[in-house]
Amino acid sequence: MKHTLAVLVENHPGVLQRVSGLFARRGYNIISLVVSETEDSSISRMTIVVDGDERIIEQVTKQLNKLIDVIKVQDVTNEDTVDRQLLLVRVNADNPAKAEIAQLMDIFRARIVDIGRKSVIVEATGDEEKIEAIIRSLQPFGIQEIVKTGICSMVRGPK
Amino acid sequence: MKMNGAQILVKALEDQGVDVIFGYPGGAVLEIFDALRESSIDFVLVRHEQGGAHAASGYARASGKAGVCLATSGPGATNLVTGIATAYMDSVPLVAITGQVPKAMVGTDAFQEVDITGITSPITKYNYLVQDVKNLPKIVAEAFYIAQSGRPGPVLIDIPRDVSMAVAEYVPYKKVDIRSYKPTLKGHPTMIKNALKLLTQAEKPVICTGGGVISSGAHEEVKKLANLTGAKVVSTMMGLGAFPGNHPDFLGMLGTYGNEAANLAVQNCDCFLALGMRFDDRVVGDPEKFAPRAKIVHIDIDPAEIGKNIAVDIPIVGDIKNVLRDMIAQLKDITPKTNNDDYPHPNVRIEEGLNAPWVLRTLKRIGASKKLIITTDVGQHQLWAAHHLSFNEPRTLISSGGLGTMGYGIPAAIGAQLAHPEKTVVVITGDGSFQMGMPELGTIAELNLPIKIIIFNNGTLGMVRQLQHHYCNKRYTGVFFKKTVDFMHLAKAYGAEGYRIESADEVPKVFKEALENNKFTIIECPIAQEDLVLPIVLAGDGLEKMVFNP
Numbered sequence: 001m002k003h004t005l006a007v008l009v010e011n012h013p014g015v016l017q018r019v020s021g022l023f024a025r026r027g028y029n030i031i032s033l034v035v036s037e038t039e040d041s042s043i044s045r046m047t048i049v050v051d052g053d054e055r056i057i058e059q060v061t062k063q064l065n066k067l068i069d070v071i072k073v074q075d076v077t078n079e080d081t082v083d084r085q086l087l088l089v090r091v092n093a094d095n096p097a098k099a100e101i102a103q104l105m106d107i108f109r110a111r112i113v114d115i116g117r118k119s120v121i122v123e124a125t126g127d128e129e130k131i132e133a134i135i136r137s138l139q140p141f142g143i144q145e146i147v148k149t150g151i152c153s154m155v156r157g158p159k
Numbered sequence: 160m161k162m163n164g165a166q167i168l169v170k171a172l173e174d175q176g177v178d179v180i181f182g183y184p185g186g187a188v189l190e191i192f193d194a195l196r197e198s199s200i201d202f203v204l205v206r207h208e209q210g211g212a213h214a215a216s217g218y219a220r221a222s223g224k225a226g227v228c229l230a231t232s233g234p235g236a237t238n239l240v241t242g243i244a245t246a247y248m249d250s251v252p253l254v255a256i257t258g259q260v261p262k263a264m265v266g267t268d269a270f271q272e273v274d275i276t277g278i279t280s281p282i283t284k285y286n287y288l289v290q291d292v293k294n295l296p297k298i299v300a301e302a303f304y305i306a307q308s309g310r311p312g313p314v315l316i317d318i319p320r321d322v323s324m325a326v327a328e329y330v331p332y333k334k335v336d337i338r339s340y341k342p343t344l345k346g347h348p349t350m351i352k353n354a355l356k357l358l359t360q361a362e363k364p365v366i367c368t369g370g371g372v373i374s375s376g377a378h379e380e381v382k383k384l385a386n387l388t389g390a391k392v393v394s395t396m397m398g399l400g401a402f403p404g405n406h407p408d409f410l411g412m413l414g415t416y417g418n419e420a421a422n423l424a425v426q427n428c429d430c431f432l433a434l435g436m437r438f439d440d441r442v443v444g445d446p447e448k449f450a451p452r453a454k455i456v457h458i459d460i461d462p463a464e465i466g467k468n469i470a471v472d473i474p475i476v477g478d479i480k481n482v483l484r485d486m487i488a489q490l491k492d493i494t495p496k497t498n499n500d501d502y503p504h505p506n507v508r509i510e511e512g513l514n515a516p517w518v519l520r521t522l523k524r525i526g527a528s529k530k531l532i533i534t535t536d537v538g539q540h541q542l543w544a545a546h547h548l549s550f551n552e553p554r555t556l557i558s559s560g561g562l563g564t565m566g567y568g569i570p571a572a573i574g575a576q577l578a579h580p581e582k583t584v585v586v587i588t589g590d591g592s593f594q595m596g597m598p599e600l601g602t603i604a605e606l607n608l609p610i611k612i613i614i615f616n617n618g619t620l621g622m623v624r625q626l627q628h629h630y631c632n633k634r635y636t637g638v639f640f641k642k643t644v645d646f647m648h649l650a651k652a653y654g655a656e657g658y659r660i661e662s663a664d665e666v667p668k669v670f671k672e673a674l675e676n677n678k679f680t681i682i683e684c685p686i687a688q689e690d691l692v693l694p695i696v697l698a699g700d701g702l703e704k705m706v707f708n709p
Contacts, residue, residue: 010339014288018280025281055466062463068285068305071339 002031003057004081004153007046007064008071011037015069019046022067028052028060032150043071047153080156083127086149087134088113092142093120101141108134119144127151164292165190165323168256169198171299174331177227179203179218179577180256181211183238185231186271187258190323203573203606206598208235210570212242214599216251217571220557221532222578223376225252225306232258233271236317237278241564244282246313248561249397250370252306253313255279261321262290276317284312292325296332304335309342310461311374342460346477351485354432354456354473358486359493361430361454363500364390367413370397370560371435371459371479373553378402380483381434387487389496391428393421395436396541397560400550410502414442415696416542419705420502422696425450426703433457435479438468439561448701458482509547512663515540515615515686519547519587522613525670530582531555532575536568536592538622540615542692544587566595569612573599576608583674586612590640591620597649603679604653611673611680617688618643625691629709630698650681658682 009015016035023030031049038045050060057075064073087110093101098120102112110124124134128151135146162170168191172180179201184192195202205211208230215226230239236257246253260269276286285305287298295318302314358364366385372378378401385392385408392402393413402409410420425431431453436442443449446469457464457471458479465474475482509516533548535541535558550556557575559567568586576584588596593614603610615621620638627635650657656678658669666684673680694705 014276017277021280059463059467062467066461066463068337068340 001051001053003050003052003075003077004083004151005046005048005050005061005064006074006076006153006155007048008038009044009046010069010071011042011044012069015044018067018069019048019064022063023050023060026059026063028056034150034152047151049151076153076155081153082156083151083153084125085128085131085151087124087126087131088121088147089135089138090119090121090144091138092118092144094118097141101138104137105134108137110134160329161326162329163190163194163323164289164295164318164325164327165194166197167292167295167327167329168299168318168323169194169200170329171296171332172227173199175299175303176224180227180229181205181214181218181574182229183208183211183231183235185235185258187232187260187320188229188235188323190320191229191256191258191318203577203602205570205573206601208238209242209566210573210596210599210602212239212253212255213245213564213567213570214574214602215253215255216242216246216249217534217557217574218578219246219251219253219574220571221554221575223554225254225303226574227254227256229256230258231271232260232275233273235271236273236275240278240282243279243313243315245559245562245564245567247282247284249559250311250374251313252311254302254306255313255315257315257317258323259288259317259319262319263321265319275315279315282313283315286315286317288317289319289322292322292327295322296330300332300335301337305337305340309340310371342478343462343476344460344478344481346458346475346482346485348485350473350475351482351489354475355486355489357430357454357456357473358388358390358432359490361388361428363424363428363498364388364430364432365424365428365453366390366392366402366432366434367425367436368392368394368398368401368434369436370395372398372401375435375460375479376553377434377480377483378553380480380487382406383487384483384490386495387490387493389498390432391424391498391500391502393417393424395439395442395560396545396558398434398436399545400553400555403551404549405551408498412545413702415444415702416441416692417696417702418546419507419694420504422702422705424500424502425453426701428453431455433459433471434483435459437464440468443469444696444702445699451701513660513684513686514690515543515684516547517663518615518666518684518686519543521666522585522670523548525667526583526585526674529674532557532579532582532584534558534568534572534575534584534586536586536588536596537563537565538589538592538620539625539690539692540587540589540592540621543615565592568592569596569603570599572610572612573602573606573608576610577606584608584610586610588612588614589621590614590616590618590644594644600649600653600655604655607679609677609679611682613682613684614646615686616643616646616683617686617690619688621688621690622692624688628691629695646681646683654679656680660684
C-alpha cells in the first residue's frame with residue numbers, strides 16, 4: 001500500500017543523499033519525493049510517497065527518525081490532506097486542435113502556457129487522479145513529453 | 160587566541176578529554192600532525208589505517224570512552240572503512256578524522272581525493288565535511304556527543320586541507336544541543352508495568368544480555384533483576400561479560416553457535432527479556448521458530464531495533480540502566496525467586512589434548528587470578544573463546560560480533576592495552592585471522608606492549624571449512640594454506656617471546672610463563688583441521704535443533 005510521509009529535516013547539504021541512500025540501502029521503494037524549504041529556512045520538508053506494508057512503513061519511519069538530520073516524521077496517509085502534483089505536458093496541436101485543447105483544459109481548470117507552431121504546453125495541478133485524467137484526455141492528440149513533480153501533501157486545518 | 164584549523168581541531172580534541180589517537184600521516188593531514196606535536200595527546204603510529212580504526216575501537220570498548228583515529232585523504236580514508244563499519248555494527252563510539260583535498264579541489268578527482276562522507280554515510284551514525292574553520296569546535300563537540308550518546312556509533316569528520324590551514328579564533332563549544340537528535344532515556348511507565356507483570360508471573364523467565372547492557376553500564380542492575388525474578392541468563396556474543404560468566408544462573412551464549420543450555424532455556428522459556436540486543440540472524444536462527452512459547456519484552460535505546468527482526472509483545476525504548484532501575488524499584492517488596500530448572504551444564508566435559516576448548520579452559524584456569532581482557536579475531540577460535548573462557552565483568556571480551564571482521568583482534572588489543580595498562584590483554588586468534596592483523600605486530604613491538612597472542616594453527620580457514628563441511632557436502636575449496644608460516648621466526652623478527660606448544664602437558668606451563676613475563680608474546684598452538692565448533696544450528700532451524708555430530 002502507498003503511504004505518504006511528511007518529513008521535516010535540517011536544511012543542510014547532503015541531507016537528501018542521506019534520506020535517499022537510506023531508502024536504497026534498505027530496499028524501500030520510493031514512488032515520489034518532493035523537497036523544499038519551509039516557512040523556517042533552516043528546515044526543509046520532504047513529502048515521500050513509499051510503497052510497503054505496515055511493517056515496512058514502521059521500519060521506514062523508525063530508520064528515518066534515526067537519521068540525525070531528521071527532525072520529525074509523520075505518516076499522513078490516513079489524515080485528511082490536500083494533495084497536489086504539478087504537470088507539464090507538450091501535446092501535438094495544429095490550429096483547430098489548439099482551440100479544442102483549450103476548451104478541454106478549461107474543464108480541468110488546467111491551462112495552456114505555451115503555444116508552438118504545431119504543439120502546446122499544458123500546465124495543471126491537482127491530485128493524482130485528476131492529473132491522470134488530464135493525461136488520458138490529451139492522449140488522442142498525441143503527447144510529445146510529460147514532466148510531473150511528486151506529490152505535495154498538507155494536512156487540512158480543523159474544521 | 161588565533162590558531163589554524165589543525166590547532167583548533169587538536170585543542171577541541173583535548174577539551175573532549177582525548178588522550179590517544181591512532182593513525183597514519185599523509186599530505187592532507189600535514190597541519191594536523193604538526194599541531195599534534197604541541198599537544199598532550201599521544202599519537203600511535205599504526206602500520207595500516209585499518210589497524211588504526213580497530214585500535215581506536217578496542218580502546219573505546221575497553222574504556223567506554225570514544226576512540227579516535229586519524230588518516231589522510233583518499234586511500235588513508237578508505238582504509239578506515241572496514242574499521243568504521245565494524246564499529247557501526249557493534250555500536251562502538253568512534254570518532255574518525257580524515258584529511259580531504261582543499262575545498263576548491265573537491266569534486267575534481269584530485270590526487271588522493273575520495274568522497275569519504277559519501278562512502279561512509281551508511282556506516283556512520285553521522286558524518287561531517289567541514290566547510291568553515293569557524294565550525295570546527297562545534298563539529299568536534301557534536302561528533303563526540305553523537306558518538307557516545309544514545310546508541311553509540313562511529314562519527315567521521317572530513318577536513319579539507321585549506322580548513323586545517325585557515326586561521327581563526329578558538330572559541331570552545333560547550334553546550335551541544337541538536338534539536339533533531341534527542342535519544343529517549345526513560346522507559347514508558349505503562350510498558351514497564353506490563354513487562355514486570357509478565358516477568359514476575361512467568362514460570363521460566365530468561366533474560367538475554369546484549370551489547371547494549373555493556374554500553375549502558377547496566378550489569379549490576381541485570382544481576383539484581385535476575386536475582387529478584389529467578390530468571391536464567393543467556394547472552395549474545397556482544398553481551399558476554401554483562402552478567403558474570405561464573406554465576407550459577409548463567410547458561411552461556413545463545414544462537415546458531417550457542418551452547419545447549421542457553422538454547423534450550425530460550426526455546427522453553429515463557430518470558431524472554433531482551434536487553435540491548437538486535438536479534439541478529441546468528442542469534443535467533445529461524446525467526447519464526449524463536450522462543451515459541453515466550454512473551455518477548457525488548458528493551459533498547461534504539462527504537463528501530465524493536466520489532467525489526469522479531470515481533471515483540473512489550474517494547475520499551477530507553478536506556479537499559481534507567482529502565483532496569485525503574486523495574487527494580489517496583490520489585491522491592493518481592494521475595495527473590497529461585498529457579499531450579501535443570502539445564503545441561505553449560506560447561507560440558509572436554510577431553511584433555513590439543514584442542515581449542517581444552518586449551519582455552521586451561522587458560523581460563525591459569526588466568527583466573529589475573530585481570531584479563533580478551534580480544535579475538537573471527538572464526539572458530541572466536542566461538543570457542545566465547546564458550547570456554549569465562550567473562551565475569553563487562554568490557555573483558557572485545558570481538559567483532561556484527562560485521563565479523565577478521566584482523567580485528569590484534570589492533571583492538573593495542574587499544575585495549577593502552578586503555579588499561581594494568582590489565583593483561585590476550586588475543587585469541589587463528590592462523591588465518593592472524594595474518595590479516597599481522598601488520599600491527601610492528602606497532603605492538605614499537606610500543607613495547609606486553610600483549611599475548613595465542614594462535615590456534617590448523618593450517619586452514621576453519622570456520623569457512625566448517626561451513627563447507629555442513630553446506631557443501633564436505634567439498635573444501637579455497638580454505639587451506641599450502642605454505643605454513645614459521646610463527647616462531649616471525650615472533651623473533653618482532654622481538655617477541657615465542658612459544659610453540661607441542662603437547663597438551665606443556666600448555667599450563669606456557670600459559671603460566673606467558674602471563675607472568677610482562678613481554679610481548681606469541682604462542683602457537685596446533686589443533687586438528689577436522690575440529691568443528693559444536694553444537695551448531697543449521698540454516699532454517701530453530702535453536703532447539705542443535706546438531707552435535709554432523
